[in-house]
Amino acid sequence: MSIFNSNTLREVAQQFGTPAWVYDAATIRHQIRQLRDFDVIRFAQKACSNTHILRLMREEGVMVDAVSAGEIERSLAAGYSNIEQSESIVFTADIIDRETVELVVQHHIPVNIGSIDMLHRIAEKAPRHPIWIRVNPGFGHGHSEKTNTGGANSKHGITLDDLPQAITLIQQYGLDLIGIHMHIGSGSDLEHLSQACNAMVEIVKFANVDIRAISTGGGLPAPYLINDEKLDTSIFFRLWDEARRDIENHLGHAIKLEVEPGRFLVANAGVLLSEIHCLKSTQQHHFVLVDAGFNDLLRPSMYGSYHKIEVIHQDVNYKPVRSMAAPLNYAVAGPLCESGDVFTQDANGVICHQTLDNPRVGDLLVFNDAGGYGASMSSNYNSRPLAPEILMDDGHYRLIRKRQQISDLLALEVL
Secondary structure: OOOOOHHHHHHHHHHHOOOEEEEEHHHHHHHHHOOOOOOEEEEEHHHOOOHHHHHHHHHOOOEEEEOOHHHHHHHHHOOOOOOOOOOOEEEEEOOOOHHHHHHHHHOOOOEEEOOHHHHHHHHHHOOOOEEEEEEEOOOOOOOOHHHEOOOOOOOOOEEOOOHHHHHHHHHHHOOEEEEEEOOOEOOOOHHHHHHHHHHHHHHHHHHOOOOOEEEOOOOOOOOOOOOOOOOOHHHHHHHHHHHHHHHHHHHOOOOEEEEOOOHHHHHHHEEEEEEEEEEEEOOOOEEEEEOOOOOOOOHHHHHOOOOOEEEEOOOOOOOOOOOOOOOOEEEEEOOOOOOOOEOOEOOOOOEOOEEOOOOOOOOEEEEOOOOOOOHHHOOOHHHOOOOOEEEEEOOEEEEEEOOOOHHHHHHOOOO
């Protein structure tokens, strides 16, 4: 069931229109509390990069990871400052362009190195700059091959074969090595996440270099299906704390332990709200067509991801009366001029169905667990403006991003 009251979502739709993103601040804070045992919680903002969400994170003591110059600018706009709080922003990538080099040096932002070339480029500009090494341990895992960030098929990180060369260059350039980072994939389970713990210990010993922190990376799973198990964060911390102690014994001093959640903090805190505009049937499917498309929520089309969909009847007094022949299972699709604009499909693009409560034109559909990689992956495909974002906090909701207008898009093309 949706984390939001049906009447609240009706009010949001009436005031702000649809499609619209709605987030619950209390759920985000609850998720943060589950990771308080870690020395540093660093939000992977690519999951949900609205500056108001970033401000909420900062108020809760959560640091931030940026993967582009734009995300650095968002962090700064949200009040993060490495001058006021050292290392509150870290930049992670496999390449770094000239604009971003200038930004990280200007704002004293450590760089999480994902390639040998990055070492040269950073050192040319600032030889003593603080860095992390992102290591590809040779294995990975994810809810999709597209979210597997480790192993031979991944572009991310410095391989074990290249690690000695990276260490040599760091020492030659005099770069300030903070620690070693590892991220094996998004949506990994506890078994694979624990495998990364053992790998981290071996990598630190293999690197044979002093560090003051390690990062577990991200990839913490969020439940989307009813039977999905929630991550036991106490076990997750215990496994990494044991790895940390092994490394401390090897180094002879204490180190910090970072965790870098993205979807874990925000996925279950957000929904996409849409309106039903059409019901139509073919020989194979009963379609419900809504005003949200994969330009809004890309995950089902890109990954075959599942989002529980619910109907909110606009008539609060409506009580559905079903005939024996009335279909209960529906394919839900959007308005885009694309056959792939279907929210109920598997990883191979095969259309699936969900059971919906007697949907009617004018009713609302709620796509649950859409707070992670929802709005942040939206696009203007088909010249569709970005949907507004609304934050619910302490019983009140407020607009945190206006609905984009087509005039905003056209203004960029007036030269």
